[in-house]
Amino acid sequence: MTNDQAGAAAVPFTARKLAVFNLVLGVDHVFGCLGLFSLMPVLGVLLSRQTSGGSMVVGTGLFIYTAAAGISALLVNHWLPRFPYVVGMTAGLCLSALGFGLLPYVHGPVPLVALLAVAGLGVSIHFILSRVMIAELVTDDIGRHRIYSMLQIAVNIAAAIGPFAASLLYSTGSDGRLLLGLVALSYVLAAVSLLFGLPRGLRPPPTSGQWPISRAALMSVLRHRIGLRVVVTTVTGSFLYAQFFSAFALLVAHEIRTGAVRAVLLAGPAVTIVALQTAVTAVVSRLMKRGLRPLVMLGSATLMFAAAMALLGFGLPVAVAAGVSVAVFSVAEMLFTPMVSTAFAGLPIASSLEAFNIRQVSWTLGEALGSLSGGALFLFCYEHGHQGTYWLVLAGVTAVGMPLLLLSARSRTDAQESAAPLSASATK
Secondary structure, eight states: OHHHHHHHSSSSOHHHHHHHHHHHHHHHHHHHHHHHHHHHHGHHHHHHHSSSSSSSHHHHHHHHHHHHHGGGGGGGGGTTTGGGGHHHHHHHHHHHHHHHGGGGGGHHHHHHHHHHHHHHHHHHHHHHHHHHHHHHHHOSSHHHHHHHHHHHHHHHHHHHHHHHHHHHHHOSOOOOOHHHHHHHHHHHHHHTOOOOOOOOSSOOOSSSSSSSSHHHHEEEEEHHHHHHHHHHHHHHHHHTTTTTIIOOOOOOOOHOHHHHHHHHHHHHHHHHHHHHHHHHHHHHHHHHHHHOOOOHHHHHHHOOOOHHHHHHHHHOOOHHHHHHHHHHHHHHHHHHHHHHHHHEEEEEEEOOOOHHHHHHHHHHHHHHOOOIIIIIIIHHHTTTTOOHHHHHHHHHHHHHHHHHHHHHTTTOOOHHHHHHHHOOGGGG
16 A cells, blocks of 8 residues: 555545445445345255255355355455455455356356355455455544444345345245346445445555465464454354354244244344444444443453353243344344454554454354354254253353453553554554
């Protein structure tokens, strides 16, 4: 990044430019995520019908897509700073449109998996560049958190609508062309929306070396006691977050007989976030003005995830336990997800791109392990009548470990704090 570009990144937005910036990113995320959430509820079924490879192809395809969407941008990390944000983000969305749009026209296992990898790469590029751009253009934690929270609302508007679009446009007897045409169109519309209101010519900061995460950046986080705890808390929280889409979804599918009740439970967090995220963000912003650290909020949200797990293990009637658990989970998600990006934006790393590469690795590690546990281990426990034990072990380990992590962070002296500040403005 040139000196001119660095200076441009540090200039605060005017109120009008910030409003336009927020609106463009919000529209972009609604369209892009509408495509994604319209497809995800039926992607496994669609893959099983596209090829004769059976469950192995379905499982491999879902795994490849999840991994690609999480961390594949690291593979092209060297090229990302060479293009303006608007070019990179638009290219990412077009890759996703191409990958998903071609799915119904191929039937071999290899091309199916390859297209899912292409679509995931586009999602990964778009996600990381949008978060890095916010970290570069907005100079304070509170301002960043407000924008990340706004994107959380946009994502969940799409998450609330997408499953209904899937049920309307796709059935087990169809070939998926209508649904995937809509998915591809949604990504194209998201790409078009980025052409209005984003800063022109501004590029992501380069990483400090040839690798997506340099040894120097990694060691600075590992040696920084707050930074290391942000990473550990993110991995833990995303592990618990993944239980909702794996173990909890399996529990609801097996125990709740009424389709409408299942739909309400699974759509509950998205609807709740759309309705309440703005109010929760306002409360968090006031707390941050009073000195609340992002790490403390991350730890508190992780403990709330654990509380939601514990409710499922107390032996309450399943419908009651699931309903209360969804309510607690929704509040935890509203606190946790935007704060993860806020916390990583403030890490003591000169390159925001490197900081968010570490974020992606941390989140993907926790979510992948959580999905594996929620699918395999929970199902094993459920089949042997020990599903309550599964939930209580997760909750218990978190309830013991997370306070110890937070208390050890509070033991830092003022001298240590001043020697390794977490303020992004002090390191950029």
